[in-house]
Amino acid sequence: DSGVTQTPKHLITATGQRVTLRCSPRSGDLSVYWYQQSLDQGLQFLIQYYNGEERAKGNILERFSAQQFPDLHSELNLSSLELGDSALYFCASSVDSSGSTYNEQFFGPGTRLTVL
Protein backbone atom coordinates (compact mmCIF):
# COMPACT_ATOMS: atom_id res chain seq x y z
CA ASP A 1 0.00 0.00 0.00
CA SER A 2 1.59 3.23 -1.22
CA GLY A 3 -0.59 5.50 0.89
CA VAL A 4 -2.07 7.14 -2.21
CA THR A 5 -5.76 6.54 -2.70
CA GLN A 6 -7.79 6.88 -5.87
CA THR A 7 -11.51 6.70 -6.46
CA PRO A 8 -13.36 5.24 -8.14
CA LYS A 9 -11.52 2.02 -8.94
CA HIS A 10 -13.56 1.43 -12.08
CA LEU A 11 -15.62 3.77 -14.18
CA ILE A 12 -17.72 2.90 -17.20
CA THR A 13 -19.31 5.68 -19.19
CA ALA A 14 -20.39 6.64 -22.67
CA THR A 15 -18.82 8.80 -25.32
CA GLY A 16 -19.46 12.49 -24.87
CA GLN A 17 -19.82 12.23 -21.11
CA ARG A 18 -17.77 13.90 -18.38
CA VAL A 19 -16.16 12.16 -15.40
CA THR A 20 -14.10 13.17 -12.38
CA LEU A 21 -11.32 11.07 -10.94
CA ARG A 22 -10.17 11.72 -7.41
CA CYS A 23 -6.80 11.29 -5.75
CA SER A 24 -5.64 11.68 -2.17
CA PRO A 25 -1.86 11.89 -1.83
CA ARG A 26 0.23 10.42 0.96
CA SER A 27 0.13 12.41 4.15
CA GLY A 28 2.65 15.23 3.90
CA ASP A 29 3.18 15.00 0.15
CA LEU A 30 2.70 18.32 -1.61
CA SER A 31 3.02 17.20 -5.23
CA VAL A 32 0.42 15.26 -7.14
CA TYR A 33 1.00 13.86 -10.62
CA TRP A 34 -1.48 12.37 -13.04
CA TYR A 35 -0.51 9.70 -15.56
CA GLN A 36 -2.46 7.88 -18.24
CA GLN A 37 -1.64 4.33 -19.24
CA SER A 38 -3.13 2.85 -22.36
CA LEU A 39 -2.09 -0.22 -24.28
CA ASP A 40 -0.81 1.68 -27.30
CA GLN A 41 0.74 4.70 -25.56
CA GLY A 42 2.28 3.26 -22.44
CA LEU A 43 2.53 5.34 -19.29
CA GLN A 44 2.21 9.03 -20.13
CA PHE A 45 2.54 12.02 -17.83
CA LEU A 46 -0.46 14.35 -17.92
CA ILE A 47 -0.07 17.09 -15.34
CA GLN A 48 1.52 17.97 -11.99
CA TYR A 49 0.27 20.10 -9.13
CA TYR A 50 2.35 21.34 -6.24
CA ASN A 51 0.67 22.74 -3.15
CA GLY A 52 -2.38 23.82 -5.10
CA GLU A 53 -0.61 25.28 -8.11
CA GLU A 54 -0.08 23.76 -11.53
CA ARG A 55 3.63 23.04 -11.96
CA ALA A 56 4.05 21.06 -15.16
CA LYS A 57 1.98 19.91 -18.09
CA GLY A 58 2.57 16.89 -20.21
CA ASN A 59 0.48 15.27 -22.91
CA ILE A 60 -2.81 16.45 -21.49
CA LEU A 61 -5.67 17.09 -23.88
CA GLU A 62 -7.63 20.33 -23.74
CA ARG A 63 -10.70 18.27 -22.84
CA PHE A 64 -8.94 17.26 -19.65
CA SER A 65 -8.32 19.47 -16.64
CA ALA A 66 -7.16 19.04 -13.09
CA GLN A 67 -6.97 20.89 -9.83
CA GLN A 68 -5.50 20.46 -6.39
CA PHE A 69 -7.50 21.59 -3.40
CA PRO A 70 -6.33 23.19 -0.12
CA ASP A 71 -6.39 19.79 1.59
CA LEU A 72 -4.04 18.64 -1.21
CA HIS A 73 -6.36 16.11 -2.77
CA SER A 74 -6.62 16.38 -6.52
CA GLU A 75 -9.24 15.79 -9.15
CA LEU A 76 -8.81 15.03 -12.83
CA ASN A 77 -11.76 16.03 -14.98
CA LEU A 78 -12.24 14.35 -18.33
CA SER A 79 -14.91 15.74 -20.63
CA SER A 80 -16.35 15.00 -24.08
CA LEU A 81 -15.05 11.51 -23.64
CA GLU A 82 -13.97 9.49 -26.64
CA LEU A 83 -13.37 5.78 -27.04
CA GLY A 84 -9.64 6.43 -27.08
CA ASP A 85 -9.75 7.87 -23.58
CA SER A 86 -10.29 4.39 -22.19
CA ALA A 87 -7.22 3.74 -20.05
CA LEU A 88 -5.83 3.37 -16.58
CA TYR A 89 -5.36 6.72 -14.87
CA PHE A 90 -2.78 6.83 -12.11
CA CYS A 91 -2.17 9.47 -9.53
CA ALA A 92 1.20 9.70 -7.81
CA SER A 93 2.52 11.87 -5.03
CA SER A 94 5.91 12.90 -3.74
CA VAL A 95 7.34 14.86 -0.87
CA ASP A 96 9.08 17.70 -2.73
CA SER A 97 10.84 19.01 0.32
CA SER A 98 14.40 20.27 0.37
CA GLY A 99 15.41 17.04 2.05
CA SER A 100 13.98 14.83 -0.67
CA THR A 101 16.72 13.21 -2.68
CA TYR A 102 15.10 10.49 -4.75
CA ASN A 103 13.05 10.35 -7.94
CA GLU A 104 10.57 8.42 -5.89
CA GLN A 105 6.92 8.89 -6.55
CA PHE A 106 4.27 6.85 -4.83
CA PHE A 107 1.56 5.66 -7.16
CA GLY A 108 -2.04 4.97 -6.33
CA PRO A 109 -3.92 1.86 -7.46
CA GLY A 110 -5.37 3.65 -10.47
CA THR A 111 -8.81 4.23 -11.93
CA ARG A 112 -9.77 2.11 -14.91
CA LEU A 113 -11.90 4.18 -17.25
CA THR A 114 -13.90 2.45 -19.94
CA VAL A 115 -15.65 4.60 -22.52
CA LEU A 116 -18.32 2.78 -24.51
Place this chain on the structure above:
Amino acid sequence: LAKTTQPISMDSYEGQEVNITCSHNNIATNDYITWYQQFPSQGPRFIIQGYKTKVTNEVASLFIPADRKSSTLSLPRVSLSDTAVYYCLVARRSSARQLTFGSGTQLTVLP
Protein backbone atom coordinates in the same frame (compact mmCIF):
# COMPACT_ATOMS: atom_id res chain seq x y z
CA LEU B 1 15.77 13.96 -21.17
CA ALA B 2 18.12 11.08 -21.91
CA LYS B 3 16.55 8.34 -23.99
CA THR B 4 16.73 4.83 -22.57
CA THR B 5 16.79 1.50 -24.35
CA GLN B 6 15.86 -1.76 -22.65
CA PRO B 7 15.09 -5.27 -23.87
CA ILE B 8 11.39 -5.68 -24.52
CA SER B 9 11.15 -8.94 -22.64
CA MET B 10 13.16 -11.47 -20.65
CA ASP B 11 12.43 -14.90 -19.26
CA SER B 12 14.01 -16.46 -16.21
CA TYR B 13 13.46 -19.34 -13.81
CA GLU B 14 12.74 -19.20 -10.14
CA GLY B 15 15.84 -18.93 -7.98
CA GLN B 16 18.01 -17.44 -10.70
CA GLU B 17 19.65 -14.03 -10.68
CA VAL B 18 18.25 -11.71 -13.33
CA ASN B 19 20.14 -8.82 -14.86
CA ILE B 20 18.29 -6.22 -16.93
CA THR B 21 20.50 -3.77 -18.77
CA CYS B 22 19.44 -0.30 -19.80
CA SER B 23 21.30 1.85 -22.30
CA HIS B 24 21.33 5.63 -21.86
CA ASN B 25 24.06 7.02 -24.09
CA ASN B 26 23.00 10.66 -23.70
CA ILE B 27 22.93 10.74 -19.92
CA ALA B 28 23.82 14.15 -18.52
CA THR B 29 26.13 14.91 -15.63
CA ASN B 30 23.27 15.74 -13.28
CA ASP B 31 21.13 12.74 -14.23
CA TYR B 32 20.40 9.84 -11.94
CA ILE B 33 19.25 6.38 -12.95
CA THR B 34 16.07 5.08 -11.39
CA TRP B 35 14.23 1.80 -11.78
CA TYR B 36 10.54 1.18 -11.24
CA GLN B 37 8.57 -2.06 -11.16
CA GLN B 38 4.98 -2.39 -12.33
CA PHE B 39 2.60 -5.30 -11.86
CA PRO B 40 -0.46 -5.62 -14.12
CA SER B 41 -3.17 -3.08 -13.31
CA GLN B 42 -1.09 -1.53 -10.52
CA GLY B 43 0.86 1.69 -10.30
CA PRO B 44 4.64 1.60 -10.72
CA ARG B 45 6.73 1.10 -7.61
CA PHE B 46 10.18 2.58 -6.98
CA ILE B 47 12.92 -0.05 -6.76
CA ILE B 48 16.29 1.65 -6.68
CA GLN B 49 18.21 4.72 -7.75
CA GLY B 50 21.90 5.36 -8.36
CA TYR B 51 24.43 7.74 -9.84
CA LYS B 52 27.58 5.67 -10.28
CA THR B 53 29.27 2.43 -9.25
CA LYS B 54 27.00 0.13 -7.28
CA VAL B 55 23.94 0.64 -5.14
CA THR B 56 22.26 -2.13 -3.19
CA ASN B 57 19.07 -2.25 -1.19
CA GLU B 58 16.94 -5.02 0.23
CA VAL B 59 15.40 -5.97 -3.11
CA ALA B 60 17.93 -5.21 -5.86
CA SER B 61 21.35 -3.99 -6.89
CA LEU B 62 22.14 -1.39 -9.49
CA PHE B 63 25.45 -1.48 -11.33
CA ILE B 64 26.60 1.62 -13.19
CA PRO B 65 29.92 1.65 -15.07
CA ALA B 66 32.25 4.61 -14.99
CA ASP B 67 31.02 6.09 -18.28
CA ARG B 68 27.40 5.84 -17.03
CA LYS B 69 26.13 5.12 -20.52
CA SER B 70 24.37 2.02 -19.30
CA SER B 71 23.15 0.47 -16.08
CA THR B 72 22.17 -3.00 -14.95
CA LEU B 73 19.42 -3.84 -12.53
CA SER B 74 20.17 -7.10 -10.73
CA LEU B 75 17.43 -9.07 -9.02
CA PRO B 76 18.83 -11.89 -6.87
CA ARG B 77 17.04 -15.23 -6.75
CA VAL B 78 13.82 -14.21 -8.48
CA SER B 79 10.49 -15.75 -7.65
CA LEU B 80 7.24 -16.00 -9.59
CA SER B 81 6.06 -12.82 -7.88
CA ASP B 82 8.86 -10.86 -9.56
CA THR B 83 7.07 -11.23 -12.90
CA ALA B 84 6.42 -7.61 -13.84
CA VAL B 85 7.45 -4.79 -16.15
CA TYR B 86 10.66 -3.03 -15.16
CA TYR B 87 11.27 0.55 -16.24
CA CYS B 88 14.61 2.33 -16.41
CA LEU B 89 14.37 6.11 -16.08
CA VAL B 90 17.06 8.75 -16.36
CA ALA B 91 16.45 12.19 -14.93
CA ARG B 92 17.86 14.80 -12.62
CA ARG B 93 17.53 13.85 -9.00
CA SER B 94 14.45 15.59 -7.81
CA SER B 95 11.10 14.42 -6.68
CA ALA B 96 9.57 17.58 -8.10
CA ARG B 97 9.28 16.51 -11.69
CA GLN B 98 7.31 14.17 -13.83
CA LEU B 99 8.65 10.76 -14.69
CA THR B 100 9.18 9.75 -18.29
CA PHE B 101 8.56 6.05 -18.78
CA GLY B 102 9.78 4.14 -21.78
CA SER B 103 8.49 0.79 -22.92
CA GLY B 104 10.05 -1.16 -20.08
CA THR B 105 11.15 -4.78 -19.90
CA GLN B 106 8.58 -7.49 -19.32
CA LEU B 107 10.23 -10.01 -17.02
CA THR B 108 8.55 -13.39 -16.84
CA VAL B 109 9.71 -15.77 -14.13
CA LEU B 110 8.96 -19.38 -14.91
CA PRO B 111 8.63 -22.21 -12.37
